[in-house]
Amino acid sequence: MESYLTDKVCMVTGGGGSIGGEIVRALTRLNAARVVAVDISENGLYDVITDVGGVTAEIASVRDAGKMEYLFDKYRPNIVFHAAAHKHVPFMERNPEEAVKNNIIGTRVTAELAEKYGAERFALISTDKAVEPVSVMGATKRVCEMLMYEMSKTAKTVFGTVRFGNVLGSNGSVVPLFKKQIEKGVVTVTDRNVERYFMTVERAAQVVISCAEHMKGGDVFVPDMGGSVKIIDLAEKLIEESGKSAEIRVTSLRQGDKLTEKLFYDFETPESCAVRGVYRVRGSGLEGLYEYTDRLRKMADACDRDGIRAVLREMTAVKG
Numbered sequence: 141m142e143s144y145l146t147d148k149v150c151m152v153t154g155g156g157g158s159i160g161g162e163i164v165r166a167l168t169r170l171n172a173a174r175v176v177a178v179d180i181s182e183n184g185l186y187d188v189i190t191d192v193g194g195v196t197a198e199i200a201s202v203r204d205a206g207k208m209e210y211l212f213d214k215y216r217p218n219i220v221f222h223a224a225a226h227k228h229v230p231f232m233e234r235n236p237e238e239a240v241k242n243n244i245i246g247t248r249v250t251a252e253l254a255e256k257y258g259a260e261r262f263a264l265i266s267t268d269k270a271v272e273p274v275s276v277m278g279a280t281k282r283v284c285e286m287l288m289y290e291m292s293k294t295a296k297t298v299f300g301t302v303r304f305g306n307v308l309g310s311n312g313s314v315v316p317l318f319k320k321q322i323e324k325g326v327v328t329v330t331d332r333n334v335e336r337y338f339m340t341v342e343r344a345a346q347v348v349i350s351c352a353e354h355m356k357g358g359d360v361f362v363p364d365m366g367g368s369v370k371i372i373d374l375a376e377k378l379i380e381e382s383g384k385s386a387e388i389r390v391t392s393l394r395q396g397d398k399l400t401e402k403l404f405y406d407f408e409t410p411e412s413c414a415v416r417g418v419y420r421v422r423g424s425g426l427e428g429l430y431e432y433t434d435r436l437r438k439m440a441d442a443c444d445r446d447g448i449r450a451v452l453r454e455m456t457a458v459k460g
Contacts, residue, residue: 144353145172148260151217152177153202153250154224156184158310159265161191162345163221168192170349176215178202179224202246205253212257219352220254220262222247225281227310229269229396232277236448237440243280245437248287255297263352264288266303266360268337268401272458275396279452283433285360286455289423290430292358300355301423302348303362305337305401310344314371318378322386327375330393335368335400350415358423362403362410405458426455 150167154160155177161184167175175194179185180201189197196215200207202224225243226232232239247264254262266285269278288299308315314336321327339347343363351361372388379386393399404410410419426432432455439447 141349141353142170145170145219145349147173148218149174149215150176150219150221151211151215152221152223153179153246154222154265155179155195155197156181156186156188157223158313158341159307159344159348160221160223161188162341163223163348164188164195165192166342166345166349168194174215176211176217178208178211201242202250203241205249208249208253209256212253212259216257217254218260220250220259221265221348221352222250222262223265224250225265227267227277229275229277230394232280233275233394233396236276236445236452237443239276239280240436240440240448243277244283244287244433245440247284248433251287251291251297251299255291255295259297261298261352261355262288262300263348263355264299264301265348266301268303268305268403269398270303271402271405273456274398276449276452277396279456282456283426283429283452285423286425286429287433289358289425292423293425295357298355298357300351300357301360302351303360303403304339304344304347305365305368305403306339307341307344308338310341314374315378318375319382322379322382322384325384325386327379327386327388328391329372329375329388330391330397331399332370332372332390333399334371334393334397336371337365337368337401337403339363339365347415347418351418354414358425360408360421360423361413361415361418362421363418365403368400407458424459426459429455 156179
C-alpha cells in the first residue's frame with residue numbers, strides 16, 4: 141500500500157469521524173503525498189490533526205457543492221475516500237430528509253466532482269444495513285452503492301464500494317454505549333436474538349485503503365467478518381470484564397432495526413480478490429437513478445418525509 145500511495149493526494153470526507161479519522165491516520169503512516177481531511181465537525185477534525193501531523197484539515201459539508209468544488213479545484217485529489225455520512229438509524233428514521241441530503245446528495249456531489257477534477261479512484265464506505273434495507277439510513281447507503289455502479293459505466297474515475305458491518309469503537313457503536321450504561325448499572329438490549337457483525341476500526345481502515353487500489357469500477361468489496369455476534373452475549377461479556385454489577389434489560393427493536401444483518405444480497409456471488417480476507421461482488425444499479433435522486437433532493441428540501449420513504453422503498457426493492 142505504501143508504494144501505491146507515495147505520490148497520491150488523498151481526500152477523506154468525514155475525515156473527523158471515527159472511521160474517516162482512522163483512514164487519515166493510516167494514510168499518513170503510509171506516507172501518502174498529501175492527506176486532506178474534510179468534515180463539517182470542527183471538533184472531530186481538531187482531534188484528528190492533534191493526533192497526527194502533516195494533515196490538511198478543511199471544514200466543509202459534502203452537500204455544499206460550491207465549497208466542495210473549491211476544495212477539489214484546490215487540491216486535485218488522486219484518490220477520494222468517502223466516509224462522510226449520517227449513520228444513526230433512529231435519528232435518520234425521524235429525519236429522512238437529512239439522510240437524503242447528506243448520504244445521497246452529498247455522495248453524488250462528491251463523486252461528480254471527483255470525476256470532473258480527474259480523480260483516479262473513489263472509494264465509498266457502505267454498510268451491511270444497505271443489504272435488503274428496512275431503515276432509511278440503510279436505504280440511502282444502498283442508493284449510494286448503486287450510484288457508484290451507475291457512474292462507473294461512463295466515468296474515467298474508478299468508482300467502487302467497501303461494505304462492512306459494525307465497527308467497534310466507531311461513533312454510534314454499541315460498545316462505548318454499553319460501557320457508559322455499565323457505569324450506571326443498567327444495560328439495555330433491544331432483543332435477546334439481535335445479532336451483528338463486528339470489526340475493529342483499524343481493520344476497517346486497512347481494508348478500505350487496500351480495496352481502493354484494486355477497484356475495477358462498480359464493484360463492491362466485503363471483508364470476511366467471521367460469524368455474527370449476539371448483542372446480549374456481548375453485553376454480558378463487557379459486564380463480566382468490567383468487574384462491576386449491571387442489570388441487562390431487554391427493551392424492543394427500534395424502528396429501522398433488524399434482528400440480523402446480511403453482508404450480501406442473494407443475487408450477489410462473492411469471489412476472492414487480491415485483498416486478503418476480502419470478497420468482491422459485481423455491483424448493481426437502477427434505471428433512472430439520477431432522476432430518482434433529483435426527486436429525492438426536491439422532497440428533502442420540502443421536508444416531504446412520507447414521499448422520501450416511499451421513493452426509497454421503490455428504489456431499493458430487491459432487483460438483482
